[in-house]
Amino acid sequence: MSRSRGCGALENVHPLVKVAVIAALVLTTALFLHPVPSIALIVVFAGHAIVCWDTIRRSLHILGPFAFGFFGFTVVNILGYGGVETVRYEVGPLSISREALFFSLSIFLRVLASVCMAVLLARTVRPGHLTAAIDRVRHRSSRLALLILVIHRLIPDVLLNLKTMLGVRRIRGVRGGPSTTARIVLNLLAATLRRAESLSLAVTSRGYALGVPRSAYRPPVLRRDDLLWAAAVLVAASGIIVGWHLSFGLDGFLAGTAEEASGIGR
Amino acid sequence: MKATLDGSARRLTEDGREVVCRALDLTVRARTTPVHTERGDHGRLILTVPELTIRRGDRIAVTGPNGSGKSTLIRALLALLPDDSSLTVGGSVEWSTPNLPAVVLQDPVSQSIMPLVEEEIAFVLENRCIPTGEMDARIDRVLAVVGLAGFRKRLVRTLSGGELQRLSVASALAAESEVLVLDEPFSQLDDEGTHSLMETLARLIRDDPDRTLILVEHRSGPWMSLMTGTVRVSPDGVVAHPPGPPVASFVEPPRGSVPTVTFPRVERCTVTTPVIRATHLAIGHERGTATTTGISLSLGPGEFAAITGANGSGKTTLLTTLSGLLPPLAGELTVCGRDLHRKRERRRLHRGAVCRLVLQEPSTNFIGSTLAKELETLRCPHDRIERVLRSVALPDDLERSPHTLSIGQMRFFSVTAAICAAPRVLLLDEPTAALDIESATTVLHLLRLVCDAGSTVVVATHDVRLLDHPGLVSREIDLGAPLITAGRSPIRPRHRVST
Incomplete structure (x- = not known):
């Protein structure tokens, strides 16, 4: 291996x-x-x-x-x-x-x-x-493995999106405050849901199906x-x-x- | 919805050709509450496909305006639409292929799953139970085909938008499926990438004439010569399958009048002219790892500069640096008289709100909960944008959430709203990617107007529609080819800059 x-x-x-x-x-x-x-x-x-x-x-x-x-x-x-x-x-x-x-x-x-x-x-x-x-x-693809794949990709994306949105706010000269923060959080949530859906779609469209056998690129050996x-x-x-x-x-x-x-x- | 994939089922058309996919009475509706259903409201019809038959060896172009439902059609055919609280999918789709179709979805940024390029391609092979011993050779082969040889050990998060799109195409090609479905695969590719993908598709068809290809595209181009049929999605979501190959006038119908918008004269920067001045600029995300160096340019009020270059050459990084979000790594850079080396000066530039930046990823450009709130943050007059939205038949309900729009609509709204704000400096990353001809023409028209009003515009693009638009681009900054490396790159000049 x-x-x-x-x-x-x-x-x-x-x-x-x-x-x-x-x-x-x-x-x-x-x-x-x-x-x-x-x-x-x-x-x-x-x-x-x-x-x-x-x-x-x-x-x-x-x-x-x-x-x-x-x-x-x-x-x-x-x-x-x-x-x-x-x-x-x-x-x-x-x-x-x-x-x-x-x-x-x-x-x-x-x-x-x-x-x-x-x-x-x-x-x-x-x-x-x-x-x-x-x-x-x-011996089959599982829901847990799918969850790990999506979460591992989603967390850095969410933080990157947050950074980008804060940057966009700064450029537009919008002052920070509770209402701005709330709006950014709402947008972040919506963008995250959309991203999670896209990721799940990407995983499915690439042929990952629950309960179906898969091969392994780098099979881990105990x-x-x-x-x-x-x-x-x-x-x-x-x-x-x-x-x-x-x-x-x-x-x-x-x-x-x-x-x-x-x-x-x- | 009933969706089946059966490799053993064979169905023939009247002319004796084998059917690969058959959709009957396929409908996609926005789901309503039980109360609405009781009142006879079964939800807004998003897509209607009375009948669609795709035969083995067909090469179908799917065309239609932004937001008409082209991507929804692809997802419905592939049974990728969630039959959940938001959508109801009716009708049936039958696939008669031994393997799953290989798919490239629209947004390359949200398609990558694995951290490494090789793992990303291997993921597709693992799902298709390809033996481990065969994987390495296949990965090398498809990476070379899409022009990413040498990227095998690269982290996916370090790739540019265009490189991600190449990777998506590589993943689809690695599957070696009989059916290839590509949703706007050229949208973020440079000339070389587009040419290379075209050649690859042509070779695939030459090698196996029975290979079926479904390609979603707005723009007419050389790809049309590969296609044998068209599926047209009308603005109200009705899918038609007219006979004959696609023709330019059908893919890009002549558009009506452009919106009449007047911009106030942009207040000039009072400190110094030119508005943007860079001398021997080095840019990058981390100190000591410059992606591009030696950029020198000088732009005055009303000038329009187009940043071009291969995928991964640093176009987005340059725009982000000009906006003051990234500090320059070396050289001089002043925007509206502010020396962007200094953090304090960058803060002052932002406080003055003289710049507007529209990034490549549409959903991260929004910081307002509704379109109206978004316009407030952009300081964009409502009447100006409403006129623009009406001219392209986009929904002008400004109280809706930006995240309910399609990717093309999101990009159109964020770009046109930034233009309508008429800022002193306008920085746009691929503003016409994923836009149909009508929306793209409107954007180009507005860009011309805002330049005439005195705004300085810098655009990163591959789109020839923009670059060849008569009298629009006054400067072209060519960043050349990227430096392919698995690790860190040293600061060294490696491209020419023409200003």
């Missing part, structure tokens, strides 16, 4: 194995309250970004604007936390509890880790390979290396969690917080 050329060994891993492992890791970060698994995933992503900056840069450029909104959400979370009050930090006129900081940062890190893994997946899996892998599992990679990643992830638990205890931070709180109470 001819593997995709690109930076990083991650691109050479079987697409379905990669999806399964990354899904497992994201699920782990979602289930564990403690931020250590999330931080570990972010560190892995950062390492990959350093090696393959060109590949990751475009995704970060696209996601950049959403970071502001998420930062605001986290700040509101910290300030509006309504749990049991424990240790408080005074930051200027603001008073922040340690629990609020902990829970909000945990949520922040979990979402950030999930986004990082999604970017990593999108940048290292070719849609053609993934759909071929799904089709080979089912190799021993892929399974070894998956096992190594999962063992490493488990090692980090277990090691942290044995050294510090998963709830150490909060336990300390509670003790301090009871101390204050006395």
Whole structure:
């Protein structure tokens, strides 16, 4: 099998194995309250970004604007936390509890880790390979593969359309404001629906039909290396969690917080 | 609708030729609510095909004005219309071919699915269960045929509109189907691309006279010599199949009067003349990756410049740079006295709203929720555009959404509205592509008027109707051929510029 050329060994891993492992890791970060698994995933992503900056840069450029909104959400979370009050930090006129900081940062890190893994997946899996892998599992073309094809093409198109529309607005000297934004969003929605219809039409007109057998241009083959990679990643992830638990205890931070709180109470 | 594809079914016409496609009582209606249906309103009839028979070896030209339903007819025949909440499709279509027809749809930008050029063509082959070992050779062959040899590893998103159209044609040719359906395949091709596609079609027909070809086209041209029959879609969507091959007067019927529109004298740029001045300009999307360099031009008020060049030579990038949306990479560029190297100056140019830019992709030109709101953002007087719309029998209901228009109608509206705004600088990307003769003549007439009123117009085009229009183009900027590369291209002069 001819593997995709690109930076990083991650691109050479079987697409379905990669999806399964990354899904497992994201699920782990979602289930564990403690931020250590999330931080570990972010560190892995950062390492990959350093090696393959060109590949990751475009995704970060696209996601950049959403970071502001998420930062605001986290700040509101910290300030509006309504749990049991424990240790408080005074930051200027603001008073922040340690629990609020902990829970909000945990949520922040979990979402950030999930986004990082999604970017990593999108940048290292070719849609053609993934759909071929799904089709080979089912031996027929499937709705899921069709959905992946359309979404993979649609998301960059939507962002490009938005950029173009904002450019058109700028050239016409139209000032930004709620009504202009609403109009642009409406147009973007209409253009996106039209584009989605065109894409689905293009896929169908090129002979893709649900439930019909297909051949594969670069048929993905499950190799021993892929399974070894998956096992190594999962063992490493488990090692980090277990090691942290044995050294510090998963709830150490909060336990300390509670003790301090009871101390204050006395 | 009943649509069947049966390779084993053979039906013969009276003259003994095999029928490939037969449509009976095919109708497409805009769907209405149950309340409307109870009142006897079954929805607006968009397309009516009483009977259409296409025989093996037929080469049919589908013609008709913008918005008449040519693309809808193609989609209805191929059972690609959604039978959903918006449309009702009635009647029956029977195909008697062993393989699916190979199709090139109208809008090349929204047809690509895969990230890489080779994967895009392979997608068609995968769907037809072509063995993996055969794919590489076929991909190389069709890429060479459409003039994209060397593009195999290129990212599809980096291709220009014309290159995307070539890729769509390559994907269709790779299928090696007995039936080829092409919806306006020449609309964004340069001269070389058009000539090459014509030659390819002629060779396909020579090699296999039984190959069936259905081609949608507005413009008369050399392609007509390949055709054996015509399907004419009238403005009200009725499909007729007159006997005989297409003739120029039928494809492009003589048009009536052009609209009488008066433009106010455009206020000249007060800072400096010329309006647009570029010296040794380098353009591109990213610093260090210039697509074109060494452009020098000087345009005064009332001048009309046409940017020509092969597909992918950087015509759209030059227009976007002149509009101030992209910064120039090197050289000098001033528009209305503003040095566009400086971000602040570009902002001031935009704040002054002296430019109008109409891009190639019609749906992204709209930022108003209705046509009337769109005109407000363009600062275009309603009475002027209404006169234009009436002259080409386009619906002049300005309260409708722009996204309800066909691709040709969208382009016509966005181009004419930008012209009617009579800006100081008008930048148009392929303004006459996908326009029928009547709409194209109106656009050319309006361009002449707006130039006379003092607007500076820069147009990127391949359309000979525009380039050969008497007394319209005063300068031609030829960007030459593109640099074919799989990766980044260095900044280096590689074309001639005639101004």
